[in-house]
Amino acid sequence: MLRHRRSLCRLRHAARLLAMALLLAGPSHAAAGAEAEALLAKVHDFLSERAAGSGDEIAVEVHPPRAALPACPEPDIFLPRAANRPVGRVSVGVRCDADNRVRYLQAEILVTGRYVALARDVRAGETIRPEALAEVAGRLDRLPRQAVLDPDRAIGQQATRHLAAGQTLQRYHLRPRPLIQRGQQVVIEARGAGFRVTRSGEALGAGGKGERLRVRLADREILEARVVGEGRLVVDF
Template sequence: MLAKVHDFLLERASGAGDEISIEVHPPRAALPACPRPDISLPRAADRPVGRVSVGIRCGNDNRTRYLQAEVHITGHYVELARDVRAGDIIRPEDLTEVTGRLDRLPRQALLDPDRATGQQATRHLAAGVTLQRHHLRARPLVRRGQQVVIEARGSGFRVTRSAEALEPGGRNERIRVRLADREILEARVVGEGRTSVDF
């Protein structure tokens, strides 16, 4: 059983880093024989890292038993190479890739520098900080009060009008815009000064 859980975790963690080490802790009570266990993670979408619980069900037994395991992953992640201020746009030269234990990082740590480049810092960040998703936001392509083009698309038609942005927004963010007749719509930011509404 422990070997099956080990192989399950190894498969789920595959590709998460350069080196993967897994230790499955034996249960306090003996588990029943189960040649083909149904093994799962409580949060199925998660890639296992750090200390994890693994659920095991066997045959027609509806009970789920849990084993504890440690998944240690060594790989690359992103740190800041210099201080950045709130509002700064992150450039490639602001970043450095570091090799280390990914299982010791915060859950929101960024592993890929491309996920940070072009984003805007939400606050002052010091050199050496491990970048996390909440440290960054999409670079604003629309400013509050700016005149923007709003494009409406539907089946067989495309119309563009001018509108006033009532709030700032980055790519794919939804913002409120006000048309000349004072009607307010929610539109999606698609580019510099451009928004879109689908019908």
């Protein structure tokens, strides 16, 4: 929260310097400076809202442009590169009704929070258990885009490669642990409104929880079903 206030102070300080310079140049320039300060504040608020929930502490810094900004009472502010929760250096688009022209501002979103690292070496193919993980506090905006932030996203998954102790865990390091093997006899459950039917069959592939597999029934019919547990699949209607 303190860092958030400091970043807002830096934004206001930069905007005030711009406004003061324009004030010395004349009344019309002073008015333009106030409008520029208001627009920068709106961009700051937009980014703060979009980044909310990204970490424990968030600081947003909007860099004032070199060129003067136009009057823009109701700007359309957007992120050219869509992201659920933007972090790090970002480009922000601002479209004004006056000329429908898009201006781009540069900003930086600094996020501090917790992420997942390896507490010990993990072998390729090993199932990730809680004792193999460590939660680390640090700058989330400096992490790879696929960094794992929640330990629950890793526990029970299988390592795709050898992972060294202290390494930041990333999503591509993990794959679902196979619950069903190719050729295994499995139970398929069909669910629908007011009914539930189970049948046995043979899995035509291997898969982990949530993955979809083809299954051959005793009458040679082939269905596609979703893995829900050890040797268990379900067909939803």
